[in-house]
Amino acid sequence: xxxxxxxxxxxxxxxxxxxxxxxxxxxxxxxxxxxxxxxxxxxxxxxxxxxxxxxxxxxxxxxxxxxxxxxxxxxxxxxxxxxxxxxxxxxxxxxxxxxxxxxxxxxxxxxxxxxxxxxxxxxxxxxxxxxxxxxxxxxxxxxxxxxxxxxxxxxxxxxxxxxxxxxxxxxxxxxxxxxxxxxxxxxxxxxxxxxxxxxxxxxxxxxxxxxxxxxxxxxxxxxxxxxxxxxxxxxxxxxxxxxxxxxxxxxxxxxxxxxxxxxxxxxxxxxxxxxxxxxxxxxxxxxxxxxxxxxxxxxxxxxxxxxxxxxxxxxxxxxxxxxxxxxxxxxxxxxxxxxxxxxxxxxxxxxxxxxxxxxxxxxxxxxxxxxxxxxxxxxxxxxxxxxxxxxxxxxxxxxxxxxxxxxxxxxxxxxxxxxxxxxxxxxxxxxxxxxxxxxxxxxxxxxxxxxxxxxxxx
Amino acid sequence: xxxxxxxxxxxxxxxxxxxxxxxxxxxxxxxxxxxxxxxxxxxxxxxxxxxxxxxxxxxxxxxxxxxxxxxxxxxxxxxxxxxxxxxxxxxxxxxxxxxxxxxxxxxxxxxxxxxxxxxxxxxxxxxxxxxxxxxxxxxxxxxxxxxxxxxxxxxxxxxxxxxxxxxxxxxxxxxxxxxxxxxxxxxxxxxxxxxxxxxxxxxxxxxxxxxxxxxxxxxxxxxxxxxxxxxxxxxxxxxxxxxxxxxxxxxxxxxxxxxxxxxxxxxxxxxxxxxxxxxxxxxxxxxxxxxxxxxxxxxxxxxxxxxxxxxxxxxxxxxxxxxxxxxxxxxxxxxxxxxxxxxxxxxxxxxxxxxxxxxxxxxxxxxxxxxxxxxxxxxxxxxxxxxxxxxxxxxxxxxxxxxxxxxxxxxxxxxxxxxxxxxxxxxxxxxxxxxxxxxxxxxxxxxxxxxxxxxxxx
Numbered sequence: 001x002x003x004x005x006x007x008x009x010x011x012x013x014x015x016x017x018x019x020x021x022x023x024x025x026x027x028x029x030x031x032x033x034x035x036x037x038x039x040x041x042x043x044x045x046x047x048x049x050x051x052x053x054x055x056x057x058x059x060x061x062x063x064x065x066x067x068x069x070x071x072x073x074x075x076x077x078x079x080x081x082x083x084x085x086x087x088x089x090x091x092x093x094x095x096x097x098x099x100x101x102x103x104x105x106x107x108x109x110x111x112x113x114x115x116x117x118x119x120x121x122x123x124x125x126x127x128x129x130x131x132x133x134x135x136x137x138x139x140x141x142x143x144x145x146x147x148x149x150x151x152x153x154x155x156x157x158x159x160x161x162x163x164x165x166x167x168x169x170x171x172x173x174x175x176x177x178x179x180x181x182x183x184x185x186x187x188x189x190x191x192x193x194x195x196x197x198x199x200x201x202x203x204x205x206x207x208x209x210x211x212x213x214x215x216x217x218x219x220x221x222x223x224x225x226x227x228x229x230x231x232x233x234x235x236x237x238x239x240x241x242x243x244x245x246x247x248x249x250x251x252x253x254x255x256x257x258x259x260x261x262x263x264x265x266x267x268x269x270x271x272x273x274x275x276x277x278x279x280x281x282x283x284x285x286x287x288x289x290x291x292x293x294x295x296x297x298x299x300x301x302x303x304x305x306x307x308x309x310x311x312x313x314x315x316x317x318x319x320x321x322x323x324x325x326x327x328x329x330x331x332x333x334x335x336x337x338x339x340x341x342x343x344x345x346x347x348x349x350x351x352x353x354x355x356x357x358x359x360x361x362x363x364x365x366x367x368x369x370x371x372x373x374x375x376x377x378x379x380x381x382x383x384x385x386x387x388x389x390x391x392x393x394x395x396x397x398x399x400x401x402x403x404x405x406x407x408x409x410x411x412x413x414x415x416x417x418x419x420x421x422x423x424x425x426x427x428x429x430x431x432x433x434x435x436x437x438x439x440x441x442x443x444x445x446x447x448x449x450x451x452x453x454x455x456x457x458x
Numbered sequence: 459x460x461x462x463x464x465x466x467x468x469x470x471x472x473x474x475x476x477x478x479x480x481x482x483x484x485x486x487x488x489x490x491x492x493x494x495x496x497x498x499x500x501x502x503x504x505x506x507x508x509x510x511x512x513x514x515x516x517x518x519x520x521x522x523x524x525x526x527x528x529x530x531x532x533x534x535x536x537x538x539x540x541x542x543x544x545x546x547x548x549x550x551x552x553x554x555x556x557x558x559x560x561x562x563x564x565x566x567x568x569x570x571x572x573x574x575x576x577x578x579x580x581x582x583x584x585x586x587x588x589x590x591x592x593x594x595x596x597x598x599x600x601x602x603x604x605x606x607x608x609x610x611x612x613x614x615x616x617x618x619x620x621x622x623x624x625x626x627x628x629x630x631x632x633x634x635x636x637x638x639x640x641x642x643x644x645x646x647x648x649x650x651x652x653x654x655x656x657x658x659x660x661x662x663x664x665x666x667x668x669x670x671x672x673x674x675x676x677x678x679x680x681x682x683x684x685x686x687x688x689x690x691x692x693x694x695x696x697x698x699x700x701x702x703x704x705x706x707x708x709x710x711x712x713x714x715x716x717x718x719x720x721x722x723x724x725x726x727x728x729x730x731x732x733x734x735x736x737x738x739x740x741x742x743x744x745x746x747x748x749x750x751x752x753x754x755x756x757x758x759x760x761x762x763x764x765x766x767x768x769x770x771x772x773x774x775x776x777x778x779x780x781x782x783x784x785x786x787x788x789x790x791x792x793x794x795x796x797x798x799x800x801x802x803x804x805x806x807x808x809x810x811x812x813x814x815x816x817x818x819x820x821x822x823x824x825x826x827x828x829x830x831x832x833x834x835x836x837x838x839x840x841x842x843x844x845x846x847x848x849x850x851x852x853x854x855x856x857x858x859x860x861x862x863x864x865x866x867x868x869x870x871x872x873x874x875x876x877x878x879x880x881x882x883x884x885x886x887x888x889x890x891x892x893x894x895x896x897x898x899x900x901x902x903x904x905x906x907x908x909x910x911x912x913x914x915x916x
Binding site for chain 2 (some may be wrong): 037038041048170171
């Protein structure tokens with residue numbers, strides 16, 4: 001096909017027809033359109049954007065490049081959650097078994113760590129034996145049997161997105177809202193869902209830090225989902241600090257297990273419950289927020305959520321003993337305590353610095369082919385607003401050697417800022433709810449204040 | 459080298475350092491930077507532009523990727539002319555021998571047809587035996603022996619530009635003023651010139667039709683030339699209609715030969731003389747415009763310019779008999795007369811339609827590897843403003859078969875508009891002169907009115 005006129009039209013602010021997007025993506029998926037033409041077009045899209053119909057056509061074309069999960073004739077409602085990515089975000093590991101234990105099926109495709117952010121697949125693979133590479137048929141059978149599968153993007157699902165994503169990653173065309181939305185939604189909409197809940201991160205540690213960007217991304221994804229018959233709701237949540245305390249693959253998996261046992265940190269639980277409420281409402285298994293919230297709390301408190309995670313781990317080849325004994329997880333060789341450099345108030349726990357340090361310490365990838373060390377990371381027991389005393393332990397560093405520990409210590413010295421007082425409040429933990437009807441500001445949801453005794457260690 | 463941060467910086471409106479441009483182009487010339495990254499960067503440049511220092515660094519890097527012609531120790535002044543391209547523009551074929559016959563050396567690298575425009579190399583190669591693929595060493599020896607060589611862009615000259623140009627052509631990144639300027643100037647500045655004269659086309663048939671764009675391109679190239687010690691002057695000339703009468707390779711070569719024998723159409727001669735005056739002044743062989751003009755007219759009138767072209771053709775392997783007998787040029791198999799569809803005034807002779815028709819008739823390339831038929835094209839004897847009678851012959855169509863003639867006839871029916879009266883005057887033939895000192899509007903130069911008897915044929 002003759003691509004140059006399409007590139008020129010987009011460059012000059014015009015639009016491509018649905019047929020053009022469809023043909024272009026089909027040819028690209030078959031490597032009949034060269035990468036250099038697609039790269040030029042993607043950069044033009046970064047500047048010119050996509051109209052709603054173009055974005056829909058692009059997303060449909062990416063879905064059409066692969067197979068779709070189909071649950072035809074199966075009455076159980078299916079809902080998934082997607083997060084735009086952050087540091088310390090282990091919500092999926094708690095939320096998926098919890099909601100599945102409430103009778104909603106979760107056919108979840110998850111991602112790997114990207115840039116400074118962690119990835120659910122990497123966290124799951126910290127569990128010895130856990131296999132994320134199920135085929136679509138295996139995933140479907142598992143969802144129908146135990147209500148949940150946690151898998152990677154198989155080559156069967158939206159393969160055009162895989163090719164496009166890899167190209168965007170090396171051509172400076174990642175940060176474009178329509179391209180982000182099409183990439184996420186092409187995978188999610190191929191899962192055969194009844195509804196989708198989005199966790200759109202905002203703040204310094206998010207890929208799109210600004211509130212306006214987050215809202216635009218949410219609206220764009222919601223329009224895509226709704227237009228394709230998949231009711232979609234988004235919550236905007238804070239990523240100006242890590243979520244929970246643990247940052248790093250095995251450490252986060254351990255924290256998720258603690259959460260499923262009722263010992264999760266308050267901010268992690270708050271985000272998990274808020275997303276879970278949306279999922280239960282969207283699935284139609286509950287009709288009121290308060291009842292949905294209570295059902296989630298009860299299910300977690302009863303141990304049924306932890307049991308569901310055990311089933312999932314066992315079904316996917318992992319060692320289910322990890323639920324009772326997190327020491328089954330690989331352990332870091334070097335653990336060091338990090339103490340407050342001065343007395344004062346924590347003003348920042350900067351997530352990008354922390355996320356990048358984990359990559360540098362071996363816990364993330366710089367290149368696709370890198371293998372990662374799941375043991376490294378941090379447990380940070382302070383949040384912005386907490387008072388600390390000089391010399392008080394406020395974090396632990398988990399590293400593979402002394403060099404790594406030094407890297408980690410330097411990163412914390414940069415990321416955790418202690419000053420006389422908090423100059424600006426941290427972002428509200430959950431600030432906005434976005435549906436097809438519009439944006440609702442959740443002024444009542446303030447970051448939960450953790451009552452914390454000075455000198456205590458988590 | 460790690461290119462993504464450079465792409466991102468340009469995308470976000472920042473600038474690359476001279477060292478970064480230099481390294482990037484050097485690596486790209488060696489195919490160590492992939493095309494898809496360069497394509498994304500070029501598209502970002504289309505939107506963000508280049509600062510003066512960046513453009514200089516890019517141009518220098520492209521020059522540095524190859525060899526330079528050096529005439530060190532040779533006193534003869536060397537000047538070249540470059541046209542931004544149009545339809546019917548055979549000026550180089552007249553101007554180069556004419557100015558060389560006035561004692562100015564012309565080491566001219568010329569181009570091939572591009573899009574709807576013709577190319578000097580293709581016109582020269584219509585002469586049986588003419589060889590444009592000289593090495594730099596051959597070209598230099600010929601310039602020193604007879605004062606002129608007309609060659610193609612050798613692999614030795616700015617090879618990075620060749621690679622970049624080929625990529626721009628297939629990625630919708632041709633129409634960007636800094637990229638056009640860098641491409642032109644990297645080749646011209648490698649020729650070892652004392653001065654450069656630019657013919658910047660404006661109007662519907664130019665690559666950059668608008669006056670503002672033309673002026674910006676002129677200023678950009680002048681800054682590049684002057685910064686590198688090569689005094690550069692530009693004339694803006696009309697390309698809202700073809701230049702001269704002949705359009706098509708062999709037909710244009712024939713018209714150029716007629717011009718060298720004193721029988722050229724007035725508009726072609728006017729542009730040729732105006733550019734020639736600039737070249738003689740820039741070379742320092744004349745100091746006053748009127749004297750320079752007279753010298754050009756005398757040199758042409760005396761037959762010395764035609765003789766110089768004969769020498770060039772002979773030196774480059776062509777059949778020099780073509781000067782006396784243009785029938786040596788290949789001849790079209792089908793020639794048809796095109797007549798005015800109605801009585802009235804010619805309001806348009808649209809160059810793009812004519813240029814595209816020549817390509818469609820086999821006289822240009824759609825792909826680089828296409829071979830062209832030099833015989834096809836048009837001789838159009840009317841200009842906007844001319845009165846015509848219904849049924850009066852106003853053009854001839856030269857084609858390789860009846861189909862081609864039909865294509866040509868359809869194109870002329872679209873391109874040549876006859877109406878009751880001229881609604882807007884055609885562009886002045888030579889409208890602006892641009893130097894490092896600024897822009898001078900040449901209000902006195904109006905399109906020469908050709909006295910033409912109704913019913914006459916050229």
